[in-house]
Amino acid sequence: MSKEYQHIGLYGHNVGSLEFTQSGLSWKSSDSGVAAQSFASDKVESLGWSIFGRMGYLRVVMTDGTEHRLDGFPATEDAFTELKENVKSTFDKKLGKLKLSTAGSSFGVHELKNSRMTVSESVFNEDEENVAPGKEMMSFDLREVSQCVTPGNNRNEIEIQFHESDTLEKNSDQLVQIRFYVPPDPEVDPTDKTIETEAQELLSSIMSDENIKQTTGKAMAEFEESTFLYPRGRYSLDLFDTFMRMHGNKYDFKIKYSDISKLFLLDKSDEINSFFIIALEKPIRQGNQRYQHLVVQVSKEHGEMTLTLPDPNPYPDLDDTMSGKSSNMMAKVFKSITGKKVFVSGKFVSKYEKKCINCSHKANEGYLYPLEKQFIWLNKPPIVVRFDEIESVEFQRYGGGGGGSTRNFDLAISLKGSQSKEYIFSSIEKAEYKNLQEFISNKKVKIKNLKANESTRKPAYDEGDSDDEVVHMDDEDSEDDGDYGAVDAKRDEEPDSDDSDSDSDSDMSEGSDVREMRAKASGKRPSDGSSKPRPKKIKVAAASKKKGGKKKKKDPNAPKGAKGSYMYFSMDARPKFKEEDPTLSFGDLAKKISAAWKELSDENKVPFEEAAEEDKKRYNKEMENYNPPSSDSDSSSDSDSDSDSDSDSDGGKKKKKKKKKVSPKKVKDPNAPKAAKGSYMFFSMDARPKFKEEDPTLSFGDLAKKISAAWKEMDTEAKQPFEEQASADKERYKKETAEYEAMKAEAMAMLSSDSDSDGEGAAAGAGDDDSD
Template structure:
């Protein structure tokens, strides 16, 4: 915290800037400069701030503990510096007066320790001040509250959410952005909740009249500019286009050039595309709905609950989406992959716009099918039922709670409660054990209640992925498969059979805008050779695989024919 004068400038070292680390504070006739003290070899990543002389319009000095805090007011914001020696007030005041012609006022802080007070919004800062109740002059008069010293002040620009929690109309909750630079084990403020007493003259049964908390909530939303966004909306999906299963509710989705917005009744979220780890488009077993899954690097938060994966349930119904860009911008920015107006299955439109605008791959199920030719198996994780999707490089469980397990994180799997042909149980469990890191206990996921008929397809799939199966000898008891085995020759070349969708890149053909409803919504799929091994199998299969769909139809016909013969036999017996 030492200060020095060098060539008509004042310098203080080890001065912190709010929201950043410590650095060097320098004031001269041209302005104020602050530079981070973090060591780095790259000059481009050094954090620095400069305030020109003409932009300094005020200064406030506050003592916290053994150090002084200096607030510099500018027309647009306020800079807060801490770490000055508390005895340097006179020096700071003289410099601010000499160089910038502003007075440095002392700002006293309340140390009463009260948990109630008066709130004010000043220059996009929320100030919480001590409330002093003065005695009434005459008997029968109410106490008159008077503002005291400031107890707390926060920047509304740091507020990420302002909500009315639950059905409580008299409380508001402020949530703050969480920093990634905080060291492990360090506490940081993530939320504050205020109780605002209702107006005693207001009828509590009148639900249309806004409460004091709701009025204050609107003021904060306006000043914090939580709903304001930079740029124009490229694509918008109405809240009626789908329902979010995680977090539960309906949200309006707006896609911008570098981030997306989710707008709900209580919560609004801004998610940068760089924070999206993966996207998945998964068919639900009802053949009507599709699940669009967004896996995040940084989870979003509702109260104390964090959500690492977002699950949007949508449909295959034909829909239309409008892209708010002209043809020239579409060609320059997205190489013509988007059209001004696109039509097709709603789930396909969502996947395509996310893939192209966010520049993220959308993964879809690959070669795994269960006994009923579905891409998932029904099971339960702890006490919650859901569906497990074995993809080409990961497991995905939806929807409560959504879980993503990459195969490179798996140490081994184990089939539990399965006794082959000798057992009477109808279900079995799949235990997935993750590789343990140094000093941490091994973590496992137990997917229970899987139907017995899905054992063969799961066993063959995991064996083909070279995943270690612990009880492999016990698992081989049932030698007669009860489910059809996967055969790569059953998949025709790309575009021939829609069920041959790989665990990869959802793509779209050029005629997407003219597409109509079809029996399968996995059409227009591209193969990512880095994420699937089916392409090599197709090349080896050659033209012989083109007849596969016909073989499938013959099998279906023969099965239906046999069923007709059985019915004829029954009729004869009855006769």
């Protein structure tokens, strides 16, 4: 005879109904989309009853060690008696009462059995030497453990981390980590690292039971001791058929390929290494730190590796033995086994023919990679910004106050959405502006202040060959989401001659520095054929400029000009459109008003035309009574200015007006070391994005005031980190200045020696001409 209970919850699921049948227990969810759960009578090892709070709980332990918990029973003795009879008739087992500890004890004893860890209260015998388990404090299934480690250098603690469930409702709580302290043996020397502590013995027992480090089968590919930049350390990577293992000295992770969203292979600017990035759907965790992206630094050196592939081989792009650049081999193996695309650098090329731009985010320096569909910034932590997520970008501090006095500019990226999140990448060299601006424009990303930057662009130094063509990669290499395999194979088959050639043209090579310094000192372009000759600039006078050179001043007492019908319509429509959408810019607002005027019928335009006609009458009437001021002073000033320029003493040519001699502004060498930042500047770089995130409406001046006020309120201890950064930057500046002066002196010495030898050659040549 069956018995059914309603509103019974199953741990890990929602509420449903529980039924006792002849074959066992059957639980059905109230949600039709959730599969039913059944517990056969021959698979049930034991059942237990407990009361916690206002409900009764039924614990079902299976023969394989798994445990299921059912709640929602009435917390009465009658309910327990009825449930006891049903268990007896169905399973022929006794339903016992579980004694749970609610005293809040901190210490207890543990027991490991059937992949389950149980912690109970400590019960001492009469002599208080032997300890026995008492009431149960907690228990959990070790199969839910993701990893178990000893945190930091504490050998007497273990930290157990659990898999995070993505099926729970939003804002629900779940257990993700628990830490145990195991008292050390007083007879064991704590400084002896060769002897395992009791905590380490417990860790070994859990690891062997849960099989975190045990995997079935042999790995198909192994990358030993790979250098990880994020998280920092050395980890070995083992690739299996459905997951990969990432294990180091302390932490061990098992990552399913289904949890990998993207893979990236990006060239590092040093041309020696590459960055291989693994983007995860579910971040891994070390303590309280989450890691959404794994960044591996891989060498470009030629190497070989052996794979253990199954027979038949399901990966046609892989062979048992592979050779080529280490970075390319890693990308090819990951692409084939994981089934994920590998994104490579796009068509963007910096001024120095690199695939990235050196810049800073907050107080951290790193590399910004403009790809075909997103920006990637590499440091701690990595930042990925897709173009379709960008609301607008803005080039900040580019004009340098209209004089171009700064050598760097900032790139501010504002994201879409109500939060208006913003990333600011600072300290970008001005030489990178043109390529970066053209790249962003081609991606149809909105640039806020493009026209303002173009109008105020007055570089304070030679930015190099701005008219040179930008050298792009082949289409095959530049495809952001193309087939990496073809690119990879092509690179591996070709010899490394490109690398050697690029070394000779590197900006960091001694030869190119000396050639550039000599060319600047002599006023000539470098003769190594590395760049095109700069065309001569021809000054052309503006066609609209009059001979007088001075604009006639308008009389402030003159009547105000008459407004047209469109102007009256604009004055009426502008506040309405602005009220509908306050975010409209000046240009967008003007476009909307113009479109609305064009759609307006002739009948609806009549009120505005009448207003314009009335204003025109007003203007004509005021002009009748208006007497313009005398122009004697203006004519005299004009004649004085013309007297200097209308002289005909030089064959009819006019002399230019004499101007006050102004000493030319000293051009700063772009190769000179970057000036050292002060402690306040480092604090400002760190605090600015925080204040901007708190209140995006802050203007530049208000933001500066808040930063200044916060700096003044800080004590000496709080300022210490920024003082240290400033001190380190000052030492960097001293070192670079010394190297720069030495290089400059050497270049000038070489130039002097070359000019002396050229003079002797010229004299010898003159003698030969005379003798002939």
